[in-house]
Amino acid sequence: MTTEDPLARTDLTFLLGMGFQLVLAEFVRRVAAAGYPDLRPVHGMVFQVLQGPGATATELAERLGVTKQAAGQLVDDLERRGYLRREAHPDGGRRRLVVLTDQATAHLAVAGGVLRDLEAELASGAGSGDLVALRADLARLIRHLAGDSPPPLRPIW
Numbered sequence: 001m002t003t004e005d006p007l008a009r010t011d012l013t014f015l016l017g018m019g020f021q022l023v024l025a026e027f028v029r030r031v032a033a034a035g036y037p038d039l040r041p042v043h044g045m046v047f048q049v050l051q052g053p054g055a056t057a058t059e060l061a062e063r064l065g066v067t068k069q070a071a072g073q074l075v076d077d078l079e080r081r082g083y084l085r086r087e088a089h090p091d092g093g094r095r096r097l098v099v100l101t102d103q104a105t106a107h108l109a110v111a112g113g114v115l116r117d118l119e120a121e122l123a124s125g126a127g128s129g130d131l132v133a134l135r136a137d138l139a140r141l142i143r144h145l146a147g148d149s150p151p152p153l154r155p156i157w
Contacts, residue, residue, distance in 0.1 A: 023118065030114045036107055038081065044111055045153070046074055047083070047104050054099035056089065065154040083107070 007015065024041060031039065042064075049055060049063045061071035075098050078084040083104040089095040100108075123131040142150050 023122070027111075027114060027118055030118065031107075031111050034110050034114060036110065039083075039107065042074070043078060043083070044108075046078065047100060047108050050084070050098060050100050050104075051108070054087070054097045056095050057098055060098060063152060065152070078104075 010018075028041060045064060046060065049060055055063065057071050057075050058068055060075065061068045064071060066074075075084055075086075079086065079098075083101055084098055085101055086096040086098055089097045119131075
């Protein structure tokens with residue numbers, strides 16, 4: 001008697017969500033083990049947005065798709081913990097530029113290494129051809145739905 005795989009009948013959106021949830025949970029576990037147990041995925045997204053010259057809190061809110069108040073709370077929290085700092089805006093005025101500290105840059109390097117290692121493990125476990133094909137299929141799906149300008153990944157989880 002053969003039993004059918006229940007995932008074979010699962011809706012695509014649920015499969016994508018479950019896959020994302022599982023990979024993200026493993027990523028978070030490994031980043032915490034590497035010395036960053038105080039950071040959540042949304043913090044990494046803040047760091048990604050602020051790479052380079054930084055941004056104002058309003059620009060950060062727009063890029064993350066959150067309210068200005070939520071962005072302000074994130075900035076306040078991460079500044080208290082030493083990951084961000086506020087500087088005078090180069091255009092002057094009352095605006096402040098939020099920039100990464102060396103501590104945030106170090107976290108990005110560690111998180112990038114964890115992500116590369118995790119993807120390599122997934123590729124070897126699933127078969128590198130399978131993961132290459134999955135990446136190509138997902139890229140086609142995203143382009144089909146969003147065109148040539150895919151939307152940013154927003155912290156809605």
